Amino acid sequence: MFLVLRGVRVIDGLGHVRERGTILIQNDRIAEVGDARHVSIPRGAIEVDARGMTVLPGLIxxxxxxxxxxxxxxxxxxxxxxxxxxxxxxxxxxxxxxxxxxxxxxxxxxxxxxxxxxxxxxxxxxxxxxxxxxxxxxxxxxxxxxxxxxxxxxxxxxxxxxxxxxxxxxxxxxxxxxxxxxxxxxxxxxxxxxxxxxxxxxxxxxxxxxxxxxxxxxxxxxxxxxxxxxxxxxxxxxxxxxxxxxxxxxxxxxxxxxxxxxxxxxxxxxxxxxxxxxxxxxxxxxxxxxxxxxxxxxxxxxxxxxxxxxxxxxxxxxxAQELERMVALGMSPMEAIVAATSSAASLLGIDHLIGTLEKGKLADLVIVNGNPLRRISILQEKNRIAGVMQAGRLVSGPLSKRA
Ligand SMILES: [Zn+2]
Structure with missing residues (x-):
């Protein structure tokens, strides 16, 4: 089964951001991340309607x-x-x-x-x-x-x-x-x-x-x-x-x-x-x-x-209050997100599985309404968490009800 998220801001967990990106998910894994021109969407892929939202790796x-x-x-x-x-x-x-x-x-x-x-x-x-x-x-x-x-x-x-x-x-x-x-x-x-x-x-x-x-x-x-x-x-x-x-x-x-x-x-x-x-x-x-x-x-x-x-x-x-506290003490929002994603996954010794939005990783991700790079505290606002995905399954948030 394929799921696709199109026109989303992708924060990869390694310190990079891509505007209007596409994420293709096959079963429990991320099959492709890139811009629309470079990701081919298989026939029958189900679209998760997250256009304009921000997608980041599942937080740790x-x-x-x-x-x-x-x-x-x-x-x-x-x-x-x-x-x-x-x-x-x-x-x-x-x-x-x-x-x-x-x-x-x-x-x-x-x-x-x-x-x-x-x-x-x-x-x-x-x-x-x-x-x-x-x-x-x-x-x-x-x-x-x-x-x-x-x-x-x-x-x-x-x-x-x-x-x-x-x-x-x-x-x-x-x-x-x-x-x-x-x-x-x-x-x-x-x-x-x-x-x-x-x-x-x-x-x-x-x-x-x-x-x-x-x-x-x-x-x-x-x-x-x-x-x-x-x-x-x-x-x-x-x-x-x-x-x-x-x-x-x-x-x-x-x-x-x-x-x-x-x-x-x-x-x-x-x-x-x-x-x-x-x-x-x-x-x-x-x-x-x-x-x-x-x-x-x-x-x-x-x-x-x-x-x-x-x-x-x-x-x-x-x-997510911790990210705001780290930013208040000098981290950039991007650094705080890295600390809560790829860096955390490395500490836990499971960075080969989770912590970044990259091809081959488990599809653990959070879909947020708004841009946490502008204001990190939006990650604490429950009504902005549109979807939480764990290993390719939408397990929480309004998008999980529609899927
Ligand atoms: Zn303790």
Whole structure:
């Protein structure tokens, strides 16, 4: 089966834009992208009426927690909640994420292994949602940050056991907690957690099994420990110094900024019911985080988009707010789109499948009414998302109803 989109603005995910382009889709793949003169349309191809709209690759969020629903105190909510209810909420959040144009997410810590059931339900078409790459539980030290969605482990051999447990459950990649965090009471974001030896043992085990590694780190020392131990991405990277920046650039380590996490916590604050300790930590880190983002961008460090969706008031389905925040700190709209498409796909190791609008890639794309290169915030306007396509199927938006 052939689908064709004609007269559309094509943003390819690699930094290029083509006005009045044509995209031909055959089954689940992009068969051709170009201008009208050079793309021949097979007889019987079905036209998706997207003329005048903008088409970009399906967006990718490299840092979400589908088990968290953006409640003011997610630690308390998780501890009190029936795990079955958590899974139902996660399924609903997954649908909202897809409807917002995000066709792929990386889940960096779920309260149990039910994330793998959700992933399978989406893969098999039982439920709508983004493709999921999942870590299972985040691996942290005893008493460490994120233990409410984590597996506590100590000592190199204990860490290796924890990694194997996630792999056995179906983990696509592994998440480590390399510093304290904002949400977990009593942990200090500016202090490293897990020792260099523990991280080295755990990351070596993940790599031996062909898995990539994301490391949560606000603290400078935590970042460096994780980079030296071989992490593929540093999540947050809040307190970056020159040495950490140089190491990241040299080793090709990605920064996943998650600007939305601190921003939403600070904006909603105490009045909204966020615990005082969380608000204080978020306020203390926010300016440094902005500076680190700017430094990374200036230094040419690889940046992949991630929101930390699920943290207080950082809702699933509002993931595109992160692009506006990155643009506010100096990225061009085109750079922000690259961070949320090809760059994110490279970090996830699936850039041969998704992340760009190129011949041969899976047809994951978003059709938007308007030009996000003029105003990036239009990606947050639900009524502008005319269609979301996943592997050649229109799965959401008004165009999916007409098709
Ligand atoms: Zn997170």
């Amino acid at each position: 969020d490299c840092h979400v927690h589908l088990c968290l629903g953006g409640e003011p105190d997610v630690v308390k909510t998780t501890q009190a909640e029936d795990p079955a209810l958590t899974l139902l909420k996660a399924a609903s959040s997954a649908r909202r994420t897809l409807e917002a144009g995000f066709t792929t997410v990386r889940d960096l810590g779920f309260r149990n292994h039910a994330i793998f059931a959700l992933k399978k339900a989406i893969e098999t078409g039982l439920l709508p949602g983004p493709r999921i790459q999942a870590a299972g539980l985040a691996i942290c030290m005893t008493g460490g940050h994120a233990r409410f969605i984590g597996r506590e482990a100590d000592g190199p051999s204990g860490i290796v056991d924890a990694v194997r447990e996630q792999l056995s459950a179906g983990a696509d990649m592994i998440k480590f907690i390399a510093s304290g965090g904002v949400l977990t009471p009593g942990t200090l974001p500016d202090r490293a957690q897990l020792t260099q030896e523990e991280l080295a043992a755990g990351i070596a085990e993940a790599r031996r099994n062909g898995r990539r590694v994301a490391a949560h780190a606000h603290a400078t020392e935590g970042m460096k420990n994780a980079i030296r131990a071989g992490a593929h991405s540093i999540e947050h990277a809040t307190l970056m110094d020159q040495e950490a920046s140089d190491l990241m650039r040299k080793q090709g380590v990605y920064m996943v900024p998650t600007l939305s996490a601190l921003a939403t916590a600070v904006a909603c604050g105490l009045a909204a019911g966020i615990p005082e300790d969380v608000v204080n930590k978020a306020q203390a880190l926010r300016a440094r985080h902005s500076a680190s983002f700017k430094q990374a961008h200036r230094a040419g460090i690889l940046i992949a988009m991630g929101t930390d969706a699920g943290t207080p008031f950082n809702y699933h389905g509002e993931n």
